[in-house]
Amino acid sequence: MDYIIKEEDGFKYIEEGNGEVLLLLHGLMGALSNWEHVIEQFKGRYTVVIPMLPIYDLPLLTTGVKTLSKYVHRFVKFKGYQKVTVLGNSLGGHVGLIYTLAHQDFVKALVLTGSSGLYENAFGGSFPKRESYDFIKEKVEYTFYNPETATKELVDDVFETVNNRNKVIRILAMAKSAIRHNMAKDLSKIKVPVALIWGKNDKITPPEVAVEFEELLPDAELHWIDQCGHAPMMEQPEQFNSLLEAFLQKKGL
Template structure:
């Protein structure tokens, strides 16, 4: 029976952000990639609204023993879920997760949604600016030029900054893999080290020449780190059963 894997995207993320993970792990795992309703959040506690959405999604699909993977905002939600439902999460994987510190200038988006500015902000996400393709920039620009979507993004971003997770991290019982870009400027490497120190069973893998979204910028390295970790976890489980 295949294990369940859930992939949670970031604030400006798209389901396509996980294409490389789906391609590598799709045959061996049942993978779920929910589209987080970032643009439809209420004014009150939008981050908890998204957590509630994920809880209902998991319940509706009757998922158990989950490998929960989150990037940026998705990592933040994954932390909240793992702390609240420790029996449901078999492994937690965080990459560029918010929740401790995040270097953003979200407040300037509504006033500065020019193509040049958005191009610069998208490039800032990656170590290699070439990863910020025209299509990716166009997706973000479309969001920032839509008033409703832009307000939704701002609500969630501000809510995420308010929900500091340091007190929850010691409660996480799931073995945790942290995959971080060494050149991440949004959640710098020191943030990953703080996650590693605060989560009881955490391992940090650092990818060189990589920014805030390793699964997009360095997909082979990201997949290798995840595969090695899961292989090791399976080996440990097997050794305990014999």
């Protein structure tokens, strides 16, 4: 992925294209490249923006999903965006939910894929063998339906991250924050339209999580992608983009 990372006023982000804003939020182990296929598909008609969430830069005492949500709001205000469509994967979905709940005037719609917020088999729960490359490789492969999606580059990145003491401490703190901050009682207050695009074979946030999201959110629609794990926009990008396109068109976004 060869995009310019802009740095302004303490924010780092990718911004491609013109039009209505699609704000993409990456997960705990996610990289900006996770959204590459979405950028390519939609930058011709939308402004596609990915802020780099400061997961590793926060003071340990404030490392949590609420702090990331506040960061997103500061970024949206800094950019002067009026109304955005938020897309979030994994932890990014959780941050998107908290942000939407607090700032519904700024959000047109929300798209969740493999989102935490209710229940997850947290990748970041512990790393008993983080020095073992094979162990980390197995963990990354577990994220996907097809283990070949876990490229060597992806495994290398995760291995380097979890063997950095500063980063792993914050990953564990963020994962615990996500588990503590269960959204079940708050979802009924989210009135914007929500698309749930979910891998049928997601083992991190399994299918019953998506079903519960659909039941608790007032205006939600659930779409399944078969032979797909926790990151549909990476593993089945064509199907993901097709479902996203249909949702955006239907909602006039």
